[in-house]
Amino acid sequence: MLSQGAHLAGAGGCGEDQGKSVSVVLPAGYSSRAATDADVEAIHELVAGTECELHGEAETAADGIKAVLSRPGFDPAVDTVVVHGPTGLAAWAWLNRGKRAQIDVATDQRGLGLGTALLDWAEARAAEVGTDWFGQMVDDKDLAGTELVRARGFEVLAVNWQLQLPMDEEPVVPALPEGITVRPFAPGDAAAAHLLIEDAFDEWQSRRKSYEEWAAMMIDRSSFAPELSPMAFAGAELIGAALCLDLPDSDEGYIEQLAVRADHRGKGLARTLLAVARQAFYRQGKRNLTLWTHSDTGALAMYERLGMTVHRSTTIHRSPTRAH
Template identity: 50%
Template sequence: MWLPDGYRCRSVSLADVAAIHRLVASCERELHGRPTTGADRLAAELSLPGLRPESDTLLVRDGTGGPVGYCWVQGRRARVHVHPGHQGRGLGSGLLGWAEDRTRQAGGDRLAQTVSDTDRAATALLRAAGYSRLVTEWLLEVALPHGPHVPDPPAGITVRPFRPGDEQAAHQLTEDAFDEWQPRRKTYAQWARRTVERPTFVPAASPVAFAGEQMVGAVLSLEIPAHGEEGADGYAEADADGCAAEGIEGDAEGYVARVAVRRDHRGRGIARTLLLQAFDTFHRRGRPACTLWTHSGTGAFAMYERLGMTVRRSSTLYGKALV
C-alpha cells in the first residue's frame, strides 16, 4: 500500500462533505489567502451521474481521524487535495498514482487535472509524473458598482430570462458549442447537476436568446459566496460569442457557468448582449461582482476584456496519456 505509516484511507460518502470542505478550505487558504470553494460544489461533484463514490473517491485520514487527503476521478478527470500540514510525505504522489490506476481499471487511456498556478508543489508533482500543459484557464471578474448599459438584441433576436421548459434546449445548445473543445459531451443529467439543478442557479440572471422559436444563445448563472470561486470544470465552462462557453443570504456575487451561441449566429454580438444582461441583473440584485472562467483555447479573452473583466487568478489544465 502506498500510504505512509500513520495514515489510513477509505472511500467517500455525502456525509463527508463538511469534512472535505474543511480540508479543501485549508488548501485554498494556503494558496489564495481564503477559501474559494463552497460545500455546495463539493456535494455536486460527489453527486455527478456516473461517479461511483465507493470506487472513484478516496479520503485519507491521519492518526486522529482528521481528513488530510482527498481525491476523486471520473472519466478522464481527477481532483487531488492534500492538507498543507501533511504535504511532502508522499500523499499527493500516492493519490495521483491511485487516480491513474483507477482510470486504467475503468478503461481510460488519459487523465487530466487542473491546478492553480500558485500551487507550485502540485505543478512540480504533475510535471515530474509526465503531465504536460494543455490549456491555461483564467478566472475573470467584473465589478458591478453600477449597472452596465445593455444594448438591444441584434435584429431578429429576442432575449428573455431562463424559465422552466428551457432545460433541454439549453443543454443541446451549450453541449453543441462545447463540442469544439471539450473531451466528451455531458449527458443531460451530468449537465443539469452542474447548472440548472444547482440550488444556487439564478434563472433571472440567465438570459436566453431566440431566433423565432429556436434557442440560439444562452448564459447560465449561479450565485456563490462573495470571494468564493467555482473551479474550472475541465476546459473552462464559460466562453464567448463564437465560443462555447439555495439562494444565498448576505454577501454573494454572480458567477456565469455557461455562455454559448449557436454557430450560425455567432459574430452578431449575442453573447455580449446576454452577458451584459446577466451583469445588470446581478447589479440589481445587489451583487458587487460577477465572475466566469475561460481558457486559452477559446480566443474569447479579448471580448471579456472589452466588457471590463480582469483576471482574478489563473490555473492550468495538465494531461497525460496512460500507457
C-alpha cells in the same frame, strides 16, 4: 495543493470499468476509504481552506462537491478517496471517467507524501478503467503541485483562466438586435439549454455530457440561479444563454456557462448576455462578475475586449496511463 481549477468541463471517454477498489499506500497513521455524501461539508472545508491560502478567498461551494459525487456515470465507491489522519480529513481525490483527476491536500498536511500517494491512486484507477491518459488540473499558484506533476513527466495540455469584471455602477444593457428577446431561465428551457451548451462546447471539448450529467452539474445545483440567468431567443428558438450561480457567502456574480449558437455569433449577443447578467447581479448587491474560460475555446481575447481581466488560472497537465 493539486486542484481542479473550478467549474471545468470533463475530458475524454473511457474503457470498460472493472469496478474494483484501488488501494492507496499512505504514511503510518493515515487511512483511506471512498467518499460519501456525509463527507461533503468536510471536503468543502478542506478545499475552501486551500483556496483561501492561495487566493485569500474561497470559491468552491459545497453543492459543487455534492454534484461531483452524484453525477451520472460516476461511482464514488471506486472513483473517490478520502484520507483521514490524526487531526481529521487530510486529503481527498476523485477521478472522472478515468480522464480527469482532482487532488486536494489540507494546508497543514503537506510534505507528507499524501499528494504523491493520491496521484499514484489516480493513475492506477485510470489504468483500471482502461484510458490511455489522464489529466490533473493544478492551480498556477500551487508551485509544489506543479513541481510534482512535472517531475512525474506530465505535459501541459491546456490552460483555464478565471476572468473578472468589476461593477462600480449599474451596467447598461445594450439594445437588442431586431427579432431577439431576452428573459430569465424558465423550467421549460432545460432541454434546449443543454443542447445549446453542448453544441457550443463540442467545438473544443472531447465528450458531450448527457442531459442527466449536465443537469446534475448545472441546473440541479442548489446555487443555480434561474432568475439571474438570461436566455436569448430568436422567435421561439434559443440562441444564447448565460447560466449563473448565486454562491453562498460570496459577493461575486458567477457565470457558470455561456454560449451563443454558431449562426448568431458576431451580433453582440455575448456582450448583451453578460450585461443582462451583470445588471441582475448588481441589483442583488454583487459588485464583481466572474467566469472561467478554457484555452481551447479561443474566447479569452473576446472577454478581454469586453473589459474582463484574468484573476487566476489553472493548468491542465496530462500523462500517459502506465500499467499497474
